[in-house]
Amino acid sequence: MHKIKHLFFDLDHTLWDFEKNSEETLTQLFSDYSIGNGTVDIDDFLKAYKKVNHELWDLYNVNKVTKEDIRLKRFPRTYVMVGLSALECPEGIGDEYLEICPHKPHLIEGAIDLLEYLKDKYQLHILSNGFEKTQEIKLRTTGLDKYFDVVVTSESCGHKKPSKEIFDFALEKAGANLENAIMIGDNPITDIKGAKEYGLKTIFFGNEKEVGDFNVQQLIEIKKYL
Numbered sequence: 001m002h003k004i005k006h007l008f009f010d011l012d013h014t015l016w017d018f019e020k021n022s023e024e025t026l027t028q029l030f031s032d033y034s035i036g037n038g039t040v041d042i043d044d045f046l047k048a049y050k051k052v053n054h055e056l057w058d059l060y061n062v063n064k065v066t067k068e069d070i071r072l073k074r075f076p077r078t079y080v081m082v083g084l085s086a087l088e089c090p091e092g093i094g095d096e097y098l099e100i101c102p103h104k105p106h107l108i109e110g111a112i113d114l115l116e117y118l119k120d121k122y123q124l125h126i127l128s129n130g131f132e133k134t135q136e137i138k139l140r141t142t143g144l145d146k147y148f149d150v151v152v153t154s155e156s157c158g159h160k161k162p163s164k165e166i167f168d169f170a171l172e173k174a175g176a177n178l179e180n181a182i183m184i185g186d187n188p189i190t191d192i193k194g195a196k197e198y199g200l201k202t203i204f205f206g207n208e209k210e211v212g213d214f215n216v217q218q219l220i221e222i223k224k225y226l
């Protein structure tokens with residue numbers, strides 16, 4: 001792919017280890033608030049939160065709920081799912097989660113190795129559906145910020161992947177075009193389908209299916225193609 005100059009990376013679950021960082025945060029909150037006072041198993045709580053959060057993000061990605069909805073609803077819904085009352089849910093817990101989680105340090109295995117390899121050969125950018133302030137903190141805390149030129153979030157753009165508008169916005173901001181850019185991400189719909197329909201080449205990172213032009217199960221395998 002000798003023409004490629006610009007790489008657009010998704011952040012959560014692609015470079016930033018969302019699962020691990022989120023789990024650590026939730027475990028901390030579970031203990032700080034003594035959630036369920038011994039009646040709820042931490043693993044059940046983590047599993048419930050993951051399911052609720054995933055459902056809300058899927059709805060957010062198709063404009064069915066807002067950022068506010070995610071922030072306000074994910075904890076009360078998790079409480080209900082583990083058999084507690086939503087009324088027992090502490091008011092500030094959603095905000096506290098957002099305060100703590102972006103400061104967690106864990107990256108997906110091979111992320112730094114890959115970025116070190118790519119940094120002198122390409123211009124690297126972030127294209128994320130996350131919240132602006134949150135993604136900024138994650139990039140700074142993990143030291144990933146030094147690798148990236150343009151950082152576009154759905155919040156700064158006003159549109160989300162997989163919409164055409166956010167790809168327009170990102171390419172223009174980076175000075176890239178369809179021929180010299182590629183999208184790398186873990187989400188088959190927002191990252192891969194969205195970019196493909198827009199006309200970009202794609203690298204899918206994940207193990208459930210092969211939806212990208214190139215597909216890898218480990219970040220480090222991307223070196224083979226770039």
Ligand SMILES: [Mg+2]
Pocket residue numbers: 010011012013014185186187
């Ligand atoms: Mg992702």
